[in-house]
Amino acid sequence: MSGERRIVLIVSGGIAAYKSLELIRRLRERGVAVRCVLTKGGSQFVTPLSLSALTEDKVYQDIFSLTDESEMGHIQLSRQADLIVVAPASADILAKMANGHADDLATTVLLATDKPVMVAPAMNVRMWDHPATQANLTLLKQRGVAVIGPAEGPMACGEFGEGRLAEPMDIATAILDQLNSGTVPKQGPLAGRSALVTSGPTHEPIDPVRYIANRSSGKQGHAIAMALAALGARVTLVSGPTRLPDPDGVETIHVERAEEMMQACRDSLPVDVAVFAAAVADWRVISTPAAKIKKQDGAPPPALELAENPDILKTVSGLATDRPALVVGFAAETGDAVEKAVAKRKRKGCDWIVANDVSDGTGTFGGDENAVHLITDAGADAWPRSTKQDVARMLAQRIATYFESESD
Structure with a gap:
């Protein structure tokens, strides 16, 4: 990832996880390096191999992997990117973020990072409308977490409403806006040129x-x-x-x-x-x-x-x-x-x-x-x-x- 604008993409569980593949492709086309953390739930919908093929990088899953911890500890992983993005962000991971849980690699990275964080929520409309989810989102926004989406439309569960993952190109645009806003300093061998x-x-x-x-x-x-x-x-x-x-x-x-x-x-x-x-x-x-x-x-x-x-x-x-x-x-x-x-x-x-x-x-x-x-x-x-x-x-x-x- 040396020399490029860099993000860590956390892929959590949910049917919308397949859209993370399109998001990676859009970001790579625009010169953004992507390193993935795949949750246990996310792995039910996309494979580490598909993420690795598109990112051209290793995919991280297990906090207790001694090999990963010796090569790339979770603290290092959380701080070697310009931005941490959770897409899709399930109701579960939003709740864990809001309450400071760190029971897997993804939540540990989120708790340990000193970099900006962005989430793209995706869940059933009833889960999205639930007061607990809305309270968690309010708390995360107060802490400076950027939120993109969700969109409104038909869902895989057959219901209609707000809760669909934002389109990958819209998420990519939001990521690039964040990277280029000045919030994230420009890095790389041509910085200053x-x-x-x-x-x-x-x-x-x-x-x-x-x-x-x-x-x-x-x-x-x-x-x-x-x-x-x-x-x-x-x-x-x-x-x-x-x-x-x-x-x-x-x-x-x-x-x-x-x-x-x-x-x-x-x-x-x-x-x-x-x-x-x-x-x-x-x-x-x-x-x-x-x-x-x-x-x-x-x-x-x-x-x-x-x-x-x-x-x-x-x-x-x-x-x-x-x-x-x-x-x-x-x-x-x-x-x-x-x-x-x-x-x-x-x-x-x-x-x-x-x-x-x-x-x-x-x-x-x-x-x-x-x-x-x-x-x-x-x-x-x-x-x-x-x-x-x-x-x-x-x-x-x-x-x-x-x-x-x-x-x-």
């Missing part, structure tokens, strides 16, 4: 309804912004038009055209590292009419006079002042990607360049996977084909290693 990332395409207008663009989805650039933030960096993302949500914990600036992206990047300097992952249109139409260009029967198509757009990577790489300590470019090529990227790195003056082949059939543009080479002074390092989130994490870790070596 600032980063600028560009993402997506640019749209260069032809007239009010048409534009020049490319097929970039922004998935890789957005993933890089999240990965850098997960390692503790303060990140500014300058995004062209995409269908992606703004990453949590990242300042996002939306632009349309290359000239707007150039200005937003200049305004965001100085930063320690800049990663230019956007696929910026090379040209723009010099003169765009105020009205839609109409097709005339039998007439030739209108001639578009083009001008070259600003070269953002080359401009920032060549700055005499406010140049980032590390400038990383991207080279989206069709064939001979490494050779072309090596030449582009020299031509643009950037420190590193990430080469990827976007030829037809690769599925890179708009897809969820990428196969890249990282090109530096040391040569070209081939990375295996991976998800764009994994590529982003590997790049962010290389950036963190670079700054660690520079500070030695």
Whole structure:
């Protein structure tokens, strides 16, 4: 879990426990490391293997396990995360929390922690409405425990009402808000560093309804912004038009055209590292009419006079002042990607360049996977084909290693 925003997720008993798997997936996509504590009741609904596979970490269950206590004591477990989350939180575990019980690993972790705690209740509507449960919730809130949900709707028991576990994405959003609120200090190897990332395409207008663009989805650039933030960096993302949500914990600036992206990047300097992952249109139409260009029967198509757009990577790489300590470019090529990227790195003056082949059939543009080479002074390092989130994490870790070596 080193270097990432970290939570301990306690999965207690209840049919809603299966939703914890979706919650973990959502958090991991957003660069949050998750370590699970599974209660005896929770293990009746989800398996340790399924939790471990999604978290890529050990699952803790038994307070009396000598192996676990020698490797990761319950005190250490309760304090090595930024936030403790109980989801689902059954009526039983809420009652134990309110009354200070510590009769299993989960409640011991909750009693021993000095970190913020969040609960996502889930139970039958009658149990939720019971005065004892409401009194326990009131007491926990008074002690600073954050509560997300529950939601209203049909339940597995056949009743309808309040008591359903909040949707996993809503819980994930609440967790990220808590992590990024300042209540939890930023940690990780890039804490104290600032980063600028560009993402997506640019749209260069032809007239009010048409534009020049490319097929970039922004998935890789957005993933890089999240990965850098997960390692503790303060990140500014300058995004062209995409269908992606703004990453949590990242300042996002939306632009349309290359000239707007150039200005937003200049305004965001100085930063320690800049990663230019956007696929910026090379040209723009010099003169765009105020009205839609109409097709005339039998007439030739209108001639578009083009001008070259600003070269953002080359401009920032060549700055005499406010140049980032590390400038990383991207080279989206069709064939001979490494050779072309090596030449582009020299031509643009950037420190590193990430080469990827976007030829037809690769599925890179708009897809969820990428196969890249990282090109530096040391040569070209081939990375295996991976998800764009994994590529982003590997790049962010290389950036963190670079700054660690520079500070030695």
